[in-house]
Amino acid sequence: MFDTAMTELTFGRVWGPLIYLYGVGGIFFLAGMIISTRSKSLNIKTRNGKKWFKLLLFGYGWYLFIHTSLTLAALYLK
Amino acid sequence: MSMTIPWIVMVLYFILVMGFGSMFGRYTKSTADFFFGGRRFAWWLIAMSILATGVGSHSFVKYSAKAFQHGFSSTMTYMNDWFFMPFFMFGWLPLIYYSRVSSVPEYFQRRFNYKARFLATVALFFYMIGYISIGFLTIGKALQPMLPDFLNLFGLHITLIGDTGLMNIIIFVAIITGIYITYGGQTAVIFTDLLQGFILIFAGLLVLFLGFSYLGGFANFWHHLPEHFKLPLAHFNQPAGFNFVGIFWQDGIAGSIGFLFMNQGLIMRFLATRSVEDGKKAAAFNVLVILPISAIVVSGAGWIGHAIYQGQGIVPGIPAGIIPPTLDVDEIFTIAARIVATPIVFGFIMAAVTAALMSTVDTLINATAAIFINDIWLPAERVLIRRSNGSRLQKDDRYYLKVARWASMVITTVGVLGVLAFKNFATLYEAHGFFHSTLTPPLIVAIFLGIFWRRFTDHAVIWTFLGGATLMIVGATWPSIFITPFAQGSAMSGGKYIYISALYNIVVCVGVGVIVSLLTKPKTDKELEGLTIWTVDRARWRFKGGKPNDRPGEKVNLKYKIDDTGEFARFAREDMEKMSLDEGDLVYLCDSRAWMGGLKSVHSKAGKPHSEPGVVYITPEMEESALFTKKTRVVAEKEL
DSSP states (O other): OOOOTTOSOOHHHHHHHHHHHHHHHHHHHHHHHHHHHHTTSSOTTSHHHHHHHHHHHHHHHHHHHHHHHHHHHHHHOO | OOSHHHHHHHHHHHHHHHHHHHHGGGGOOSHHHHHHTTSOBOHHHHHHHHHHHHHHHHOHHHHHHHHHHHGGGGGGGGSOOGGGHHHIIIIIHHHHHHTTOSSHHHHHHHHSOHHHHHHHHHHHHHHHHHHHHHHHHHHHHHHGGGSOSEEEETTEEEEOSHHHHHHHHHHHHHHHHHHHHHHHOHHHHHHHHHHHHHHHHHHHHHHHHHHHHHTTSHHHHHHHSOHHHHOSSOOSSOSTTSOHHHHIIIIIIIIHHIIIIIOHHHHHHHHTBSSHHHHHHHHHHIIIIIHHHHHHHHHHHHHHHHHHHHHTTTSTTOOTTSSOTTOOGGGHHHHHHHHHSOHHHHHHHHHHHHHHHHHHHHHHHHHHHHHIIIIIIHHHHHHHHHHTTTSSOOOOHHHHHHHHHHHHHHHHHHHHHHHHHHTTSSSHHHHHHHHHHHHHHHHHHHHHHHHHOTTOOHHHHHHHHHHHHHHHHHHHHSHHHHTGGGSTTOOOBTTBOSSTHHHHHHHHHHHHHHHHHHHSOOOOTTTTTTTSGGGHHHHHHHHHTSOOOOOOOOOEEEEEEEOSSOSSBEEBHHHHHHHTOOTTOEEEEEESOGGGTTSSEEEEEBOOOBSOTTEEEEOHHHHHHHTOOTTOEEEEEEOO
């Protein structure tokens, strides 16, 4: 009934998925940022465009922060 | 626990929700209102209403089961959507909003041709109907454990156990759902979801905190969970039924694109915002704030259930066997909530969850009706009008509104019948997975390449659907030959890959689309104006009917007066200067009470200026559409 596979907390088990998520996911994110800015749909020369650009980067960092914090809590919060 | 009190609470809750939804039926005056709520709502209202749809569609039942089995990694699927936000916020959202398309297939006709529209319509229609059926099935499964075996109602002996009982429950729920969706439309759905969004967060967190209390505090809860259970991401490729890499491709990539780009219900919510800027804000707030909270809300009962399971018979106050090892994991939400809550609170929690599922279903019904009207009824009628040589005329909007309401009822019925096709899947998760892996890839690839790749051709989109689907069938038939190279170590279960097949399916669809595109002639830039992200500015021009005015301006608070002679909203010159508004610009007028979220509002063009500062002249039609009253103060802002 429960997940009993690979309960040993190796580096690959703990950090592998996180690196994959933000690496492969990051490629899609980067592609989206490049296409949005190059097409001028996201115009970073305007104040509004800069605001959205920063928010998009913040969002990526925000989720990275959440997943990293939860991982560290799982390992070290007793 | 006796089920009488919970059921009384649930019935009261449903009456409240129905009454609340039906109250907003009076705001539905046209098909635009019925489907898109008149494109008038503020970002925060749409963001909250999306919550109930998003949470409902992924379901407390399904994710609590995964949380119970696999721990905090049940949150994975809620926290992997940000990667596609640049594509959505600056590609798809402005394109559909500014090009005024009413449905995904309509975009296919404009971007490609009517054949592409037809294929997209067929695929999307099956997808939506299937989703409705799965929604009904989930509601039935959630309610069935709470019900007696039989019910005597007005002399009728109604079975509530087994498959027959499940269908009886679903039919009853479908009738309730049908009432306010049919008579309310999108505005009713948005406001019902707004109410339910708040209640859902509260109910989900309530189960979690009651669980902490039951276990003797957060420290005890934490202590009872094994370390690997607390990790936010699952094991990379084990077990076959729940692993990181498979779910990343199935949900993080295919699911995220599907939900953001293909889910007609969600698209209609964004089209109901008062501007693209508000749509972006709603999307960002939803993913940054609401989804992480939702992840906790839908999983909490599973985590609490796991901690209780580990602590039963060991911790004082938790009797042994309170959660049996033989339980059906799909029932853990109901079981955990029943253990930690009083009967009244339990009734409230179950009502909130069931209503959330109903929100998903009613959104989907409304969305499917939109597809039916826009992509089946209207094109067919246009053909008949053309062939009639003038003897058949275009009907007025009231006629289409009536058709939309009938369509909603028929779709609800078909959705109920569709349950028969899914109820034999082992779990809800498998039924859902079946849909995502088989119907999503060709559509998402076609939409995605259509928006972001100018070179993607009309021939290629047809081949993406047909050739991609054929290769997907080939892969599903011989998975060890075709899908294993993509599996990254994932194991098969029952002779098939549950999740990672999404990667193979995406790759073959992209492959077919790219190869055929490179071999066929693309459309010219002129033909693609306003239809890809590269020409989104042209879509803005067309939306306005002229050059967009992007000069920053202020909002102004005004009194309104009626002008029978004009056709546009007219402002004083000095108010127009404050707003940086020119004659011919698009302007948005709404009730000055911000908490109404744009319910009472209207769009217009700016007409010739007048000389009465602090006053806007509007037409009687605008007043009626916006539902302004003589006492209403109006806030006006430039749109474009």
